[in-house]
Amino acid sequence: MNIIIPMAGMGKRMRPHTLTTAKPLIPIAGKPVVQRLVEDIIATANEKVEEIAFIISPAFGEKVEKMLVDVAASLGAQGKICYQKEALGTGHAILCAADSLKGNVFVAFADTLFKADFKIQTEKDAIIWTQKVEDPSAFGVVKLDPDGRITDFVEKPETFVSDLAIIGVYYFKDGENLKKELQYLIDNNILEKGEYQLTTAMENMKNKGLGFYSDQVEEWLDCGNKDATVYTNQRILEIKKDTETLMAASAKFENATIIAPCFIGENVQIKNAVVGPHVSLEAGVIVENSLISNSIIQEQTTVKNATLTNSMLGKNVNYSDKAKELSLGDFSVVS
Structure with missing residues (x-):
């Protein structure tokens, strides 16, 4: 076939x-x-x-x-x-x-x-x-x-x-x-x-x-x-929470709460934050002092001091704000 x-x-x-x-x-x-x-x-x-x-x-x-x-x-x-x-x-x-x-x-x-x-x-x-x-x-x-x-x-x-x-x-x-x-x-x-x-x-x-x-x-x-x-x-x-490994062993957590199901990629860092449910954090994402739910955050993006839901951030974004819902493309900077 x-x-x-x-x-x-x-x-x-x-x-x-x-x-x-x-x-x-x-x-x-x-x-x-x-x-x-x-x-x-x-x-x-x-x-x-x-x-x-x-x-x-x-x-x-x-x-x-x-x-x-x-x-x-x-x-x-x-x-x-x-x-x-x-x-x-x-x-x-x-x-x-x-x-x-x-x-x-x-x-x-x-x-x-x-x-x-x-x-x-x-x-x-x-x-x-x-x-x-x-x-x-x-x-x-x-x-x-x-x-x-x-x-x-x-x-x-x-x-x-x-x-x-x-x-x-x-x-x-x-x-x-x-x-x-x-x-x-x-x-x-x-x-x-x-x-x-x-x-x-x-x-x-x-x-x-x-x-x-x-x-x-x-x-x-x-x-x-x-x-x-x-x-x-x-x-x-x-659908995949019971059949796929959704959390990378290399991810680092400090005072972090993860509400499953979430995908946590390689070398993700989460500090003083609540993530989930239904969040995907791709490789190299950094989340600090934030609340994130129902969102996709693509690789090498940093989110600080934010509350996000129903959001989608591209690669290499730097975001720090209080907005509730976002759609940002690659390499955006919001602070």
């Missing part, structure tokens, strides 16, 4: 955090979003993952590329870097990894995480993962027949047709067939709202008789903006 991870977007809704860090590399409970996504996919797979193709912008740079290849290697797969130089839609993005579109293929867009307890049924032609939502009008949804087979894809329905929202995670039994359908869109300039869309290719495949099915995830976690990312960090800490 191969995994395709389109992640070339610039993450404008996550600014200022994505001005210096690609959105899928923002840490959630100590691991980049994309790493957690790939781990979740592999946990559902019934077979060995051979390749993980990361579709990125050339602007991400060599450091990011090496990190992604290392993530794949840590999971026993070969990492491949593919470039999408122009934002031309989801179908175009996936086709940028054409060489990896073979055999069983899993496609997952790297701004979402999920909690699920199932194994994929690889004998099915295609599976689209969904989650029930209260307001389907904001999502692409699927309609099902009584056997669970998808009959229609509907983008942002104005009237109710289904509450099963597509979360951006897909399985295809025949990657070569998917590649052929995506290439057909490009060759014939078949556009939807000015872009080549995966849903157009899937509609063509369905109309040719391929069986598309829906599986539901237990929980769908978005990383599209600051508030959603902070909430996702909270949920991942709760």
Whole structure:
């Protein structure tokens, strides 16, 4: 099985955090979003993952590329870097990894995480993962027949047709067939709202008789903006608290109270402070004389004399104030 991870977007809704860090590399409970996504996919797979193709912008740079290849290697797969130089839609993005579109293929867009307890049924032609939502009008949804087979894809329905929202995670039994359908869109300039869309290719495949099915995830976690990312960090800490080591042995504490679950990274220093619940402190963070809850503080950042909640601070920030809620990018200084 191969995994395709389109992640070339610039993450404008996550600014200022994505001005210096690609959105899928923002840490959630100590691991980049994309790493957690790939781990979740592999946990559902019934077979060995051979390749993980990361579709990125050339602007991400060599450091990011090496990190992604290392993530794949840590999971026993070969990492491949593919470039999408122009934002031309989801179908175009996936086709940028054409060489990896073979055999069983899993496609997952790297701004979402999920909690699920199932194994994929690889004998099915295609599976689209969904989650029930209260307001389907904001999502692409699927309609099902009584056997669970998808009959229609509907983008942002104005009237109710289904509450099963597509979360951006897909399985295809025949990657070569998917590649052929995506290439057909490009060759014939078949556009939807000015872009080549995966849903157009899937509609063509369905109309040719391929069986598309829906599986539901237990929980769908978005990383599209600051508030959603902070909430996702909270949920991942709760989900992983019994299965992952969340506190580094090198962390130092002096008159500190930690309210679990929290992630405390390497060489973190906490003095005269209360941290938690649902706080992630990345490597080298210093916290003094502060109260922090429900927040993500990225590496090498210093927080002093502060009360923070529902906040997200980037790397190498120096912050000292009384604000209650923050979103600061890398290298900010507030005092």
